[in-house]
Amino acid sequence: MESLEAERERATDLDVAELADAIEAIGFECTRCGACCKAVEGCESENGGDEDAGGDDEAADGHDHTATVFPDEVRQLQETGDYDWRDVARPMPYGLVEGEDGPQGETFEWALQTDDCGDCRFYAEDDGVGACTVHEDRPLVCRTYPFSVALGGTSQPMGEAVDEEGMVRAHECEGLGRDISRAEAEELAEALKExxxxxxxxxxxxxxxxxxIEREPGxxxxHDSEGAKRPDGTNIE
Known part of the structure; x- marks a missing residue:
């Protein structure tokens, strides 16, 4: 297995033009269906991305929407609406167990906060048409969907390989196969490399x-790139 440092060199050497070729070959246009922003078989949210939506309850059915967000991205999103940390992010659920008073344990990184239905709290829907209420400041994982790069150290790639090398993967999405301009493909490729x-x-x-960290019961x-934190984003000394 390659070291993370070696994988980083490979990521740095990614050719944006080649990534764009792969994206352009398969094609993509967002249809605003909202599938990538919603829980799997969750309940119907009345307000979509309502700012007052909670996030501590599990979706009625299926699995909550889970998208990785980096600490600096959390802070950037906080500034868009004067949000608290918990309004934007929740502890990544993987590694946590359900205790008497809720989740407990240690985990790595953060996920975008969800509403009571398990949908992304920044997702809004009007007559079946979805929209991101923080579109200009959305995290990289959202900017690059439905594509990913198959490198060790990055998120586990899902979907079918797009290029011959199997480096670029395309997740299942109804927007695939649609026309995309070269400029749009290159912009997406830049974000994918980043x-x-x-x-x-x-x-x-x-x-x-x-x-x-010695944790209290419950x-x-x-643990993120800045150290150990509480669920409210404050550092644990």
Whole structure:
């Protein structure tokens, strides 16, 4: 298995033009169906991306929407609406267990906050047409959907390979196969490369900075690239 440092070099060497070729070959246009922003078989949210929506309850059915968001992206989203940390992000659920008073344990990184139905809290819908209420400041994982890069140290790639090398993957999405301009493909490719580098940088920082934390019963600890944090985003000394 290659080291994260070696994988980072590979990510840095990614050719944006080649990534754009792969994206352009398959084609993509967002149809605003909202499938990538909603829970799997969740309940119908009356307000979509309502700012007062909660996020502590599980979706009625299926699995909550889970999208990785980096600490600096959380802060950027906080500034869009004077949000608290918990309004924007929740501890990544993987690694946590359900205790008497809710989730507990240690986990790594953050996920975008969800509403009571498990949909992304920044998702809004009007007559079946979806929209991101923080579109200009949306995280890299959202900017690059439905594509990913198959590199160690990055998010587990899903979907079918788009290029011959199997580097670029396309997740299932009804927007695939639609016309995309070269300029749009290159913009998406730039974001895809940036995401690949950022994910490995985060993984390296978490690895190098990880220290076991003595937790209180029922406590949640989140380890990110900046150290150990409480669910409200404050640092644990």
């Amino acid at each position: 995401r690949a580098i950022r994910e490995i940088d985060e993984a390296i920082a978490v690895r190098d900075g990880y220290e076991p 406590e949640v600890v989140v």
